[in-house]
């Protein structure tokens with residue numbers, strides 16, 4: 001009996017190890033915790049996006065907060081195992097829950113939270129709280145500990161953040177995926193949030209999405225110099241990801257516009273576009289038809 005007790009204890013320990021957040025080093029001073037693909041669930045604890053830590057002599061700078069304070073605290077504790085220095089800044093690439101909802105942990109840590117100025121509006125007008133309540137209903141047990149927080153510093157034009165001898169550029173690229181998109185340049189890398197993805201369907205259904213502007217943003221990023229693009233989901237990306245993202249957005253826009261012009265209703269358009277050249281991509285079943293639906297409506301009222 002005692003032997004089994006020990007065996008189970010070992011299994012429990014192994015299991016808890018496999019559960020621990022695993023950080024990967026992707027460049028000299030850059031580390032990532034990489035979430036899984038999918039929607040939030042009790043099993044994945046909402047860990048379906050990336051958080052990056054940039055190490056400076058003065059302390060850590062973090063890009064994106066993950067979905068919950070619990071996950072964010074784990075990430076912070078893993079960073080401190082690498083180097084036990086303070087977390088100075090959290091920069092949020094956009095207001096979606098898997099990038100913003102862990103932010104409370106950074107306030108507890110004494111870090112300054114930096115976000116686009118529209119994220120402050122999102123917070124102040126109570127929209128963040130509404131989205132949270134929706135998320136709690138939609139994904140029970142994942143977001144209990146979340147509390148939206150206000151950014152300490154807001155961005156509405158390009159700024160240079162100086163940390164010791166390092167300069168980090170924060171560049172608003174809104175509206176595109178949302179009206180809060182920031183691109184961050186550090187160590188020669190570009191942190192692009194969900195503006196760029198590769199073989200993972202981007203979400204085109206945010207209330208503030210502007211897909212036409214998004215295509216322009218992709219061109220802008222394409223003209224910039226970078227070693228790799230570091231996104232909100234998945235692995236580091238090269239220029240092929242810009243093309244892939246552009247191709248997908250273009251595909252949805254062009255096909256929806258064509259079928260709409262033929263006089264088809266939204267459900268008929270969805271039926272026609274159920275299959276597409278992108279159907280082997282990750283998150284296809286979750287996002288693609290919703291994207292068709294949203295772009296159908298977006299095209300009704302699009303500014304030139």
Ligand SMILES: [Zn+2]
Nearest residue numbers: 094096194203
């Ligand atoms: Zn997003």
